[in-house]
Amino acid sequence: MAEITVNDIMNDEYVKMLLDLADKNFAAIGYKEHGFRHAKLASNIAGNVLSYLNYPKRDIELAKIAAYMHDIGNAIEREHQALSGAILTKRILERLGMPFNEILTVMSAVGSHEEKDIIPNSQITAAVILGDKTDVHFSRVRTPEHAVLDRHTRVNLACKNSFLRVEAAPKTITLELTIDTTIVDIGEYFEIFLDRLLQLKKAAKYFDCTFILYINGNKF
Numbered sequence: 001m002a003e004i005t006v007n008d009i010m011n012d013e014y015v016k017m018l019l020d021l022a023d024k025n026f027a028a029i030g031y032k033e034h035g036f037r038h039a040k041l042a043s044n045i046a047g048n049v050l051s052y053l054n055y056p057k058r059d060i061e062l063a064k065i066a067a068y069m070h071d072i073g074n075a076i077e078r079e080h081q082a083l084s085g086a087i088l089t090k091r092i093l094e095r096l097g098m099p100f101n102e103i104l105t106v107m108s109a110v111g112s113h114e115e116k117d118i119i120p121n122s123q124i125t126a127a128v129i130l131g132d133k134t135d136v137h138f139s140r141v142r143t144p145e146h147a148v149l150d151r152h153t154r155v156n157l158a159c160k161n162s163f164l165r166v167e168a169a170p171k172t173i174t175l176e177l178t179i180d181t182t183i184v185d186i187g188e189y190f191e192i193f194l195d196r197l198l199q200l201k202k203a204a205k206y207f208d209c210t211f212i213l214y215i216n217g218n219k220f
Contacts, residue, residue, distance in 0.1 A: 002097035006043060006064040014092060015072065022074035032140040032156055034071050043068040045164055046124075046131035049173070052166040053207055055123060062102060063127040066109035070128055073110075086111030116195055119202050126206040133196045133203075134164045134175050151184075155192050158183035166209075173204040174212040186215055 009015055023035030046067035050060045069092075073085025089110045093103045109125040112118075113132055120126035136159045161178040179189060190197070197213065204211035213220045 001099040003058075004065065004093065004096050004098045004102075005061055006047075006068055008096060009065050009068055009092075010040075012092065012096070015069065018072040018075040018088065022071055025074055025078070027142060030142060030153075032142065032153055034074055038135055038140065039068045039071065041135050042070065042128070042131035044131070045134060046127040049127045049130050049164070049166050049207075050123060053168050053209075059123060062106055063109075063124050063131075066106045066113075066124050067128045067131040069106070070110050070113050070132055082111050082114045116199055120206045123206065126203040129199055129203040130164060130173065133200050134162060136162050136177065136193075151188065151192055155179075155184050155189055158189075171207075171209045172212055173200075173207070173209045174214060175200065176214045177216070179215055181216075189215065190220075 019035055019039055026032065026034045043064045047060045047064040050063050066089075069089050070085060071081065072088050073081035073083065075088075076084040086107045090103060090107045093106060098106075105122060105124050108121060109128045112121060112125045113128045120129060136156055138157050138159055141153055141157045158180045159177055160180055161176075163176045165172075165174040165176060167174070179186065201211040
């Protein structure tokens with residue numbers, strides 16, 4: 001069995017095609033970017049979360065792999081993309097020769113990253129959720145025309161900066177956002193992203209950390 005790295009996944013032609021198709025599916029409906037940029041950022045954040053919390057190197061690598069692959073199911077369809085992505089992930093990792101225990105860990109993280117009603121089932125899943133759900137940024141928006149944007153997309157357009165701060169000693173995970181309130185007000189952000197914030201809180205709880213949100217320097 002081979003020790004697969006995130007670089008192996010990023011260089012795999014099939015994974016490249018799946019991410020490209022997933023992003024094209026979103027582009028066709030004018031929805032925000034879900035391609036290589038998002039995959040790379042989510043992967044980096046997931047790896048950093050486990051690194052700052054002093055997890056083993058292999059756990060960090062598996063989190064990066066799972067976060068990079070978490071959206072490939074969107075190449076098939078959106079409604080059940082986590083399930084589709086988990087099945088695709090299993091087949092890809094089997095082909096590459098990853099050990100079965102690692103395949104199950106990564107597959108489960110991909111399949112569970114959209115679960116809103118449960119605590120994450122592993123540190124890998126929790127890290128993937130933190131990597132995925134903290135990517136709120138204007139660069140994900142495909143059109144600058146406010147009039148044609150839905151409310152969810154306008155929240156991304158309004159976010160000029162986002163940063164996830166992980167601190168092991170005080171046991172805190174903090175999302176720091178800078179939002180242009182001429183595009184959306186703070187209340188609208190909470191109204192639209194409440195489910196996402198609850199997922200982030202549960203992911204932080206898995207690590208026995210407190211989740212904190214700062215918007216424009218104000219603590220919520």
